[in-house]
Amino acid sequence: MHSVSWGESHQLARAIRLATLGLGSALMLANTAHADDATTPQLKTVTVEVKKQTPVQAAKSQLDEVPGGTSVVDSEDVAKGRTATLQDTLAYQPGVFVQSTGGTDAAKISIRGSGANTSPGYFREGIKFLFDGLPITGPGGTPYELLGGAGVNYTEILRGANAFQYGALSLGGAINFVNQTGYTAPGLRVRAETGSYGYNKQSASYGGVEGPLDYYINVDNYRNDGYRDYSLAKSQGVVANFGYQINPNLKTELLLRYRDEFHDDPSPTTLSQVLHHPSQASATAASSGAGSRRPGSLWAGSKTTYTFDDDSTLAVGFTYYKYNHHNSPNSPTNPSYWEWTDLSALLDYERSDELLGHQTRSSLSFTTTDHIRGQVDSTFANKASRKFVDYNGSFDRVFALGNDLELTDGLWLTSGLSAINVKRDVDVKSSLVANTSEYPGSVDYNNWSLAPRLGLRYELTPQLQVFANVSRSIDPPADWEYSGSGPTQPYVRPLVEQKANTVEFGIKGSSGPFDGSLTLYRSWLRDELLNVQLIAATSTAAAVTGAFNASPTIHQGIEAGLNTQLWQGANGDKVNYRQVYTYSDFHYRHDATFGDNQLPGIPKHVYQGELQYQQPSGFYTGVNVQSSSRTAVDYANTFYAPSYTIYGANVGYEAPSKKWKVSLDLKNLTDKKYVTAVQPAYNVQGQDTAALYPGDGIGAYVGVEYRY
Template sequence: MPLFNWHGAGQVKQKKKNERYPKKKRNAAIVGLGTALCLASGAAAAQQAANAAAAAEVLVGATVVVNGQALRDSDKARARLDQIAGTASVVKQADVERGRSANAEDVLAYQPGVFAAATSGNGANKISIRGSGLNAFYQGYSLGIKYLYDGLPITGPGGTQEDLLTLNGLDYTEVLNGANAFSYAALSLGGAINFVTHTGRSAPGTSVSAEAGSHGYRKFGLGTGGVSADNKTDYYLAYFYNERDGFQRDTPNSGNEYVLNLGHEFSNRVETRLTVRHRNEELRNGSTITLAQLEADPRQNNSTTSARKKTGTTLITSKTTFTLDARSKLELGLAYNDYPLDNGWRYSTTPQDWRSTDGSVSLRYLRTGDTLFGKRSDTTVAFSDTRLLHGDVKAYDQDLASAVRTTERQYTVYTGSRDTVLSVANELQLSDELALSTGLSLIEVDRDAHIDRTILTTTESFPRAVRYNEHAVAPRVGLRYQATPDLVVFGNVSRSIDPPVTWQMGSTGVPYIRPLKPQKATTAEIGLRAGGDSHEGTLSLYRSWISGELLSTVVRQASQGVDALIANANAGKTIHQGIEAALTSRLWTSAEGSRLSYRQAYTFSDFYYRDDPRYGGNELPSLPRHVYQGELLFQQAGGFYAGLNTRALSGYYVDYANSLKAPSAVIWAAKFGYEDPAKKWKAYLDFRNLGDKHYASAANTVDNARGRDSANFYPGDGFSVYSGVVFRF
């Protein structure tokens, strides 16, 4: 059957004296490239895992001390993720803020396996891990990854709206590739990204920040945090405002966001944390343009239809931790996420009002230090339930001249859809060097999408309502081997389940619901983490056998006053495989503490059909096969720093027929800054796209472009300069 039937970094070392460390052709191309990469990096790929005792301390929340200093929360997170038999990483926000920090592209740079690109300046980020949400229509939603704030989900049955991917007020970000996100009940092909908010302990005092730069970019922030005199309560409050005129013409955006994080320790056994985020924003996404337009003038904008207004997204989360004894604890999490959307509010003839409210409940029981078969055993039991408490969309006819909405075109309801996961995981220390991790998840997917009212007609045979309840099982097994104190080798096999988000099944453009089913995959991964005095890095190779992959295509391009029309379908059998590598090298260090370092990340992505009746063995479109990022950074002991970085993207197809490609590109950037050793202030100057390269940051996906140039390319920003300053009191 055709796919679309149109007619039907850094490491944490925790050593203590007298302690021991617990201790077809494309496939051949991947193995060969992986071997070459290993040799080129001198087997420098990732880092040493912390020992089991230290991991247990991190797990139950005890203070871990290294060289007489307590670890920061981000370092504890890194130590915990290093126990995973797979690829995971931590991004410290302080490292990101040495330059512009405006969007997910800035925060997720240098993460192997992750592709993040802004398609319209600050907003509309295309984010994919291992090809997840491969060609989602990314002007408002992100697919194929579970997103969380402070361990609680903002992703629900309706997907993830982008308005909370502003990444303001963060301490650090956890990136867990694929099924390595098992502990967060995340079973998507891409895994999970967990954003951790500053607390009064991680950001004490008051800070004022300001950023400004090209294309009308402005961002201001005010934050304050502290801890009570009895050390029982901490708080963090922040306000952020952002504004941008846009690189493409007529693409302004603006927004403001409030963040609250309040924690309290009732006793040494009970503590709780409340976080609140509230954001308003208004933006107009630039249109896709042709290759000819991209070369001649990338600032062109063919349509201003995609105007979105968020009248107040609100996320409230609460997590209470009960320490039951020295080896076990229970976490109870509650989340409420309300995200209204006024789409096409001013410039479309068919605007839509979207209303979505998610409610989430999560439970995690963690126990360490048991004995099973005479071996040390750690066990986690987790439950997560996220449901759409209320979800619907209304589409109208609108008079463009007066901006008055007249006739209701269609009303579609999704209320009651939900995702429920129960998982049990165990890590068994088979020997001092070898650990076995196993897990089993039980998944229940409930989808209810139906059209209540419509004035549209169609000749398609799809129904006007789809309701189903589906169950699935997702096992996971992995091994982690501590080959040397500085080298860990790992491997795992896992199952992933990606249910369709509600609006993929049907929204407002057509009067029917597509009966989409969950995408399922089996993934095998092998890799290593290595660390030493001069080099630290990771290397992994993975292959996913996917059935029913959820893919999208643009049926009708947006034009003036008319929205784009997107179709979604389950594909047949596809393969995602690739290489993920990252390496940080300390090239030189002075006696005074000045240093020169080079960090780099490389992702090779090979995604294709398996003997599809229509597309044969064609490559799947939408992502570059090769992505390389590198940064040479000099940090002077007195606080001055300077860096030169590059991002190289190979060309890639934008259609399933493999007839039209986005061009390759190499983008250069540089930054300079100063960080006061007393941490009272810092400033930076960030130069982007030094060569003013005309390139496509991302592209739409179409069925068959027939080799002809078409308006499917999002232009990347041209030469830009940004500056910022932060003062702390």
């Protein structure tokens, strides 16, 4: 049975009201005419039909009810080309900056400047990641080995406070991966991809429905030798989902993910190297043993949903996440071993009512993620400990109360209040280096903060709306930021949450041949977690810099996306043009050292465009472009990665039966030498420094998929 979302039911009710009024008026006229002329023909029956939506369409309809920037990525669209990393999944998304380095999942990703200080290869910060609404993100941030998109049906992107429904208070909002099920991916699917620089990926899945049980299992294997020397990446994984409809009102789901991963790290290099020898690793990458080993990460989630007779719902969920990271395990001097186990719980109640004849929907939720085990051991090559840090007991807990109220026909008021309890328990248990700094060797930080939100949306038409909102975001520091992972920093930094007040307004929807969104926002940040000088330089030691709460900053920008149907032939041929533009102005607000300097790591301007021709028979082909402005490398703004423009193309065919498809994806057609990502530095004094990651050269990637 097809369930109708709140937004669908609202639009359906309006359609029925209009149809009823129209039918009533027509009947009155018909009766009058009948009195004058008994031969007047009878009116024909008027039928109102609701077409069943796909899960992707239903998700988009639901997110259209959020008064702010949201979007949905259909995995079927991504599968028209290469599906290597998160960069492929999140391409053409306004406000989302994502660049992969070395062909691994360790991409640099930022929404609205979130986690701008974080380099590729670190845990993701400033965005909450989830699977089916159950959290991946914990007090340590988000490990990246599960973010490759395996077994995902579609991906929801909710920018900033628009991610309220998932208990996300981060500046960047949330990214929710919705898994395939036996209903959405029945039968056998086999897919293989191969391409330049030793790229190979194979996957196989099987799903189905047996009475009240639905099931889906996916296995995959990935290997990429990489464009640069010393950039081998390989991994294997399993995704499994099981659902059971206990009775018409009660359903439970079990979700499992496992991944084993290894990758070398060619490390950042200089601009001179990028422009003249981009495929070479940094001078010390191999000798230092840079790289990472993930010897089996396990994420297990369970969600049970009960639907009451009045259509209100109660959802209860739990997740268990165990992830061990061996960073630079082959280092001759400083390998480190990170061991984490998180336990999360979710309680969410939602109901719809009428208030004085107007629709209203309320929600009450609680989410918590606790480190039941967290530790980092920096060692010598023989694994003898140099510094051991314990993070056990750290947690993030969020209580949220929200409401959507229809003020008048088409005008909605959204309100909400979240309370977050942040606890960071960090203790340097042992260190061979004495703590001579002003900072302590342990901290037990426990604090409550409130985050309100208020928004309005008005439906100009059923398909087009304008919106505005004000909100507060709260980003707790990752617990590992309190103590540097290196063995020479035996102290704990006194960090507090990063907070921001944001104003956002825009328009989204469709009209005629156009479908898109335009959002403008401005955030006033305090205590942003940036790279600052912790300890000044001395005559015998260099300055120590690291994550710390900075002076006030501003994040403001424009997020624009537009899909346009340029032409449609008589036989159904189409020419579409999709384009995305993101303007990102992130800068200090009168900092004592850096004035109003731009924050490094994120370019101000990014544009993506794709022109595609598609036949109803299944053939498609297109060309695309990506252009980026220069990017500041250091906080002093003395050195920049240059701007670039790269071109690509694709061609493919999907059989009308949907049983098989083949694609060819061409990247960087002009073999442009460019910088794809930056490792932010404090002050390089205008010198070319090893803080840049080269983008891949020209490449070709073939994908073949078969369904049975």
